[in-house]
Amino acid sequence: MTFPAAIDINWLQLSPLMTLIATASIALLYNLGDRDTRGGAGITVTGLILAGVFNYALMRESEGGPITAFGGRLLADQLTTSLWFVIIVGAVLAILVAWNYIHNSEVGQPEYYPLLLLSASGAMVMVAAGDLITLLLGLEIMSLAVYVLSAFRLGHGAPARQSQEAGMKYFLLGAFASAVMIYGIALLYGATGSFHYTGVHAAVTAPDFGLPVLAAVGGLLLLGGLAFKAAIFPLQQWAPDVYTGAPTPVTTFMSVVVKTAAFAALLRVGAGFLPEVSPAVIEVFSWLVGATMVIGNFGALAQQGIKRMLAYSSVAHAGYLGLAVLAASTDGFRAASWYLMAYTLMTAGAFAVLALVSRRDDTGDTLSHFAGLGRRQPGLALAMAIFMLSLAGIPPLAGFAGKLFVFSAAIGAGYVVLAVVGIVTSIVGVYYYFRVIKVMYFDQSSSEALPGGIDVAGRLAIALAAVGTVVLGVFPAIW
Amino acid sequence: MTLAVILVPLIAALLLPLLGGLGRIVALGAAIATFVLALRLPSAEAVNLPWLPDLGVTFSLSGHGAATVLVAAAALAMIGAVWYGGFRVTHRTSVFLALLLAMQAFLNGIFLAKDLVIFYVFWEATLIPSLIMLGVWGGSAKRAAVMKYLVYAMGGSLLMLVGIIALKVTSGATGFHFDELVAAGASLDLNTQLLIFAAFAVAFAVKLPLVPVHSWLIDFHEQNHPSGVADVAGTLYKVGAFGFFAWAIPLLPAAAEAAAPLLLALAAITALYGGVVAVAQTDLKRLLAYASLSHMGIIGVGVFSLQPEGMTGGMLLLAAQMVSTSALFILAGMLGERRGTFELSAYGGLARSAPFLASIMLFSIFASIGVPGLGNFPGEFLSLLGAWLHTPGWAIVATLTIIAAGIYGVNLYQRMFQGREQLPAPDLSFREAITLLPFVAGILWFGIAPAAAVSNIELQTRAGTEQAITQPTEPLAGTMEDSQ
Numbered sequence: 001m002t003f004p005a006a007i008d009i010n011w012l013q014l015s016p017l018m019t020l021i022a023t024a025s026i027a028l029l030y031n032l033g034d035r036d037t038r039g040g041a042g043i044t045v046t047g048l049i050l051a052g053v054f055n056y057a058l059m060r061e062s063e064g065g066p067i068t069a070f071g072g073r074l075l076a077d078q079l080t081t082s083l084w085f086v087i088i089v090g091a092v093l094a095i096l097v098a099w100n101y102i103h104n105s106e107v108g109q110p111e112y113y114p115l116l117l118l119s120a121s122g123a124m125v126m127v128a129a130g131d132l133i134t135l136l137l138g139l140e141i142m143s144l145a146v147y148v149l150s151a152f153r154l155g156h157g158a159p160a161r162q163s164q165e166a167g168m169k170y171f172l173l174g175a176f177a178s179a180v181m182i183y184g185i186a187l188l189y190g191a192t193g194s195f196h197y198t199g200v201h202a203a204v205t206a207p208d209f210g211l212p213v214l215a216a217v218g219g220l221l222l223l224g225g226l227a228f229k230a231a232i233f234p235l236q237q238w239a240p241d242v243y244t245g246a247p248t249p250v251t252t253f254m255s256v257v258v259k260t261a262a263f264a265a266l267l268r269v270g271a272g273f274l275p276e277v278s279p280a281v282i283e284v285f286s287w288l289v290g291a292t293m294v295i296g297n298f299g300a301l302a303q304q305g306i307k308r309m310l311a312y313s314s315v316a317h318a319g320y321l322g323l324a325v326l327a328a329s330t331d332g333f334r335a336a337s338w339y340l341m342a343y344t345l346m347t348a349g350a351f352a353v354l355a356l357v358s359r360r361d362d363t364g365d366t367l368s369h370f371a372g373l374g375r376r377q378p379g380l381a382l383a384m385a386i387f388m389l390s391l392a393g394i395p396p397l398a399g400f401a402g403k404l405f406v407f408s409a410a411i412g413a414g415y416v417v418l419a420v421v422g423i424v425t426s427i428v429g430v431y432y433y434f435r436v437i438k439v440m441y442f443d444q445s446s447s448e449a450l451p452g453g454i455d456v457a458g459r460l461a462i463a464l465a466a467v468g469t470v471v472l473g474v475f476p477a478i479w
Numbered sequence: 480m481t482l483a484v485i486l487v488p489l490i491a492a493l494l495l496p497l498l499g500g501l502g503r504i505v506a507l508g509a510a511i512a513t514f515v516l517a518l519r520l521p522s523a524e525a526v527n528l529p530w531l532p533d534l535g536v537t538f539s540l541s542g543h544g545a546a547t548v549l550v551a552a553a554a555l556a557m558i559g560a561v562w563y564g565g566f567r568v569t570h571r572t573s574v575f576l577a578l579l580l581a582m583q584a585f586l587n588g589i590f591l592a593k594d595l596v597i598f599y600v601f602w603e604a605t606l607i608p609s610l611i612m613l614g615v616w617g618g619s620a621k622r623a624a625v626m627k628y629l630v631y632a633m634g635g636s637l638l639m640l641v642g643i644i645a646l647k648v649t650s651g652a653t654g655f656h657f658d659e660l661v662a663a664g665a666s667l668d669l670n671t672q673l674l675i676f677a678a679f680a681v682a683f684a685v686k687l688p689l690v691p692v693h694s695w696l697i698d699f700h701e702q703n704h705p706s707g708v709a710d711v712a713g714t715l716y717k718v719g720a721f722g723f724f725a726w727a728i729p730l731l732p733a734a735a736e737a738a739a740p741l742l743l744a745l746a747a748i749t750a751l752y753g754g755v756v757a758v759a760q761t762d763l764k765r766l767l768a769y770a771s772l773s774h775m776g777i778i779g780v781g782v783f784s785l786q787p788e789g790m791t792g793g794m795l796l797l798a799a800q801m802v803s804t805s806a807l808f809i810l811a812g813m814l815g816e817r818r819g820t821f822e823l824s825a826y827g828g829l830a831r832s833a834p835f836l837a838s839i840m841l842f843s844i845f846a847s848i849g850v851p852g853l854g855n856f857p858g859e860f861l862s863l864l865g866a867w868l869h870t871p872g873w874a875i876v877a878t879l880t881i882i883a884a885g886i887y888g889v890n891l892y893q894r895m896f897q898g899r900e901q902l903p904a905p906d907l908s909f910r911e912a913i914t915l916l917p918f919v920a921g922i923l924w925f926g927i928a929p930a931a932a933v934s935n936i937e938l939q940t941r942a943g944t945e946q947a948i949t950q951p952t953e954p955l956a957g958t959m960e961d962s963q
Contacts, residue, residue, distance in 0.1 A: 334533055389607065393637075395600035401531060404596065407641070408534055411648045419644070423637045430633040431626070442614045442622060476531045 010069040012061055013076045015054040016084055017121055023047025024117040031110035037102045040113040045095050052088045055081055075130040082337040083127045083264050086344050090256035091120040093348040097355050098249035099457030119145035123261035131195040132185045135265055142261055147171040150246040159361040166245025173238050181225020187218030197272035204276045216278035229262035233292040236315045243311035248362055252351040255314045256344040263321050267336055270328035286326055290421045293319030297425040301432045307365045310350055317343055323406045327413035335409035341479055342398035349465030350387040353380055356458045372445025381440045383466040388433040390469045393426055397473035480523035481542045484516050484550055489584035495577035502573035503565035510561040514554035520547045535654030539593035544939025545794040546590040548932040552798035553715045555921040556805040557583050563809055563914040564708040578608040582712045589718055595643050595655040606632055609712055616704040624698040631695040635682035642678025664730040676734035679727040687719030687775050690749040700768035707812030711805040720778045720797055743783040747873040750776025754883030763811050763821040773880055774800045780877045781862025789865015791940045796858025802921035803846040803854045810840050813911055817904040828900030835907045837896045839915050844892055846922040848884035854925035
């Protein structure tokens with residue numbers, strides 16, 4: 001094992017990450033003087049946009065070939081830059097959703113935004129990680145902040161208890177999943193003597209490799225830890241509870257950014273060394289992906305609350321993304337990065353509408369609460385209809401091209417049966433997504449007015465997501 | 480030009496909700512402009528733009544072949560529908576007209592698409608306006624009708640999506656363009672072809688529709704807005720036969736040949752079943768829905784005969800019935816406005832007080848049941864001829880439909896317009912008469928001068944049947960020209 005002599009630092013590659021961390025620190029300091037949450041929101045959005053600019057520069061720079069830093073522990077290839085964009089977009093949308101929500105509710109602690117940014121920086125590290133220790137670091141940075149955010153609703157009412165319960169549940173299960181993953185990493189290191197994805201790959205494919213069982217068990221445990229974050233069956237149980245209990249802006253963030261990071265890691269290990277460590281691990285994973293699509297879609301079908309329905313729907317989409325992971329060594333990277341952008345826009349958009357329509361304490365998200373929204377709030381209803389149709393995969397919206405990408409990748413990699421399972425379960429999806437549209441447009445109005453007046457930031461998030469969903473769907477070549 | 484046929488109605492649809500009262504004029508203008516553009520399609524350039532280069536999808540359109548005739552027929556029906564809807568639909572008129580035009584734009588996309596993914600995109604996109612029209616303007620049991628329609632349509636088409644992807648991947652084609660797929664698809668072995676063909680066939684059978692996946696159609700028509708305008712959109716949307724004709728059969732010729740006997744039988748049964756059940760209906764809209772189902776069966780036997788005569792005839796009948804069935808639904812809307820119900824028993828003897836209405840109704844019924852000299856006859860004749868050349872037995876079954884059609888057609892007219900007059904009804908108003916003009920013109924056009932339409936459709940038929948019957952592996956001169 002050889003390491004470069006000097007510490008290998010690429011400042012351009014680090015710039016988006018460092019921008020986020022610096023912005024989080026500035027926002028924290030700012031909040032010492034000014035407890036108004038909206039100042040912090042403004043600072044963090046600015047920081048994210050700046051990180052986006054740096055990321056664009058990095059993308060142009062890396063077009064010539066992948067850039068690495070720290071001896072290949074941090075990679076800047078096409079997957080990194082494109083998923084960093086996805087994370088930045090997801091975080092911006094989540095902050096816009098939170099802007100007035102946090103200000104007007106008992107969640108109102110200004111530390112919310114710096115935490116969110118730190119979590120996003122952890123997600124970005126996971127995306128770029130080129131070795132298992134970096135991956136673990138990113139995962140822990142991301143997760144710790146999200147545990148706190150999930151439990152962010154203070155007070156004694158039922159919504160606050162639910163939020164605290166969600167945070168606690170997520171923390172305990174997440175810590176357990178991390179432990180499993182660390183154990184897996186340890187076993188992989190023990191078997192191969194390397195933390196590097198390329199090092200592990202080289203060791204297990206070497207002709208004299210003597211510890212295949214140890215490596216396979218390590219690979220399986222590593223996969224388990226990541227599958228927990230990605231909400232792949234049978235480790236998806238926490239998702240509906242935590243998504244429902246957490247304040248809606250936090251759910252927005254979790255469902256898009258945390259998922260993006262988890263799938264990036266799955267893609268990297270899936271393409272990097274997992275099939276070589278043990279084909280059986282991939283075989284197991286393919287069964288779990290199929291089960292995830294079934295459980296997610298049928299789970300969503302049974303829900304009355306829209307937040308819980310969206311939580312199960314995100315499990316279903318984890319299944320579709322799993323198809324891309326299975327094709328990681330062929331077309332999976334491109335398919336997954338496209339799908340994740342589409343998924344981020346439509347899911348964040350749907351949660352944003354939910355945050356505006358339900359009450360400030362997140363109660364009142366039942367289907368009947370949306371009745372007649374088409375007449376009461378035509379703009380919001382139209383946007384929600386766009387997100388639902390896109391999630392259902394109806395062209396010409398982004399969700400369709402995303403499905404086309406992942407199903408093509410899966411069929412191309414030989415997983416025809418799984419693709420058929422995916423399609424059949426998405427017929428179920430059409431039903432429950434369309435139910436929302438039906439209620440909004442075809443049912444009689446419930447007279448309840450929207451809480452808290454006009455939420456400009458929330459509406460901006462919805463408009464951005466809706467326009468993005470349509471434009472991406474009509475002109476898919478731009479992403 | 481080719482793109483304009485889609486863009487003109489689509490842009491009008493997007494502007495319409497913003498225009499208020501002016502919207503009706505703009506909508507009508509767009510419908511007429513689309514028709515004029517449609518007439519110039521045969522000389523139009525094909526469109527080829529990159530859409531999703533990663534996956535080999537190009538935005539390819541071509542107005543040659545059957546598309547020429549279908550787009551024109553749909554545009555003709557749409558002119559009448561937009562005009563009538565402009566004053567007959569009073570609740571949120573401009574949104575309704577916008578949906579109608581969006582429907583037309585996407586339908587034209589279905590007919591013109593030369594890339595299979597683009598075809599699928601338009602195929603699915605059409606679902607949205609038709610669902611909204613049914614859901615917002617529909618009758619009392621619309622919720623059940625909407626969900627039934629949605630599940631049938633999506634269930635079929637999502638399977639087709641698997642078929643589309645699998646076709647490209649298994650055949651090794653580099654893209655989804657018709658020319659690439661047709662060369663690659665024919666080389667697949669029969670079992671693979673059959674599996675992929677089945678995925679297409681389910682989607683197309685639902686939209687054809689064929690028995691036993693037809694039941695959404697009846698609820699769909701019964702529950703749609705009583706004006707009949709939304710039914711026109713629904714009539715135009717029965718594009719399953721076109722899917723078989725333009726895609727499934729030429730792309731998977733061996734599978735098509737193997738499946739043709741079964742499909743032909745189903746189509747013949749559909750034709751007869753629709754006709755016989757129509758005789759027993761007491762509700763005008765349900766009767767028309769079953770009659771239209773029966774026509775679709777005849778189109779089916781034509782297409783599944785895989786004979787040039789039958790396939791051309793099927794597409795000709797598809798175009799002609801767009802006009803004649805639409806006319807009947809609009810007339811039903813006019814009658815329903817006068818009586819407030821579609822129950823046949825509420826009518827009777829109307830010919831005395833409303834002679835013009837009666838005569839146009841009789842004219843449209845005759846066209847619909849295939850009286851020579853009027854719209855449906857040439858297509859019906861060619862379809863049945865094709866079926867006869869393939870399997871005489873099923874051709875006879877399908878031909879029995881003509882007897883049923885005579886019974887339900889004449890019965891319908893007798894019960895509504897002859898006999899004792901229960902209540903006098905006002906005759907056609909001036910605007911109603913204008914509504915019916917394009918339909919009458921279309922019926923006469925398809926009846927008297929079908930030659931131009933036939934020669935246009937034949938361009939594409941030849942490509943399809945040569946592929947299916949004579950030379951399964953040879954690339955096609957005809958379709959190659961289209962893409963230039």
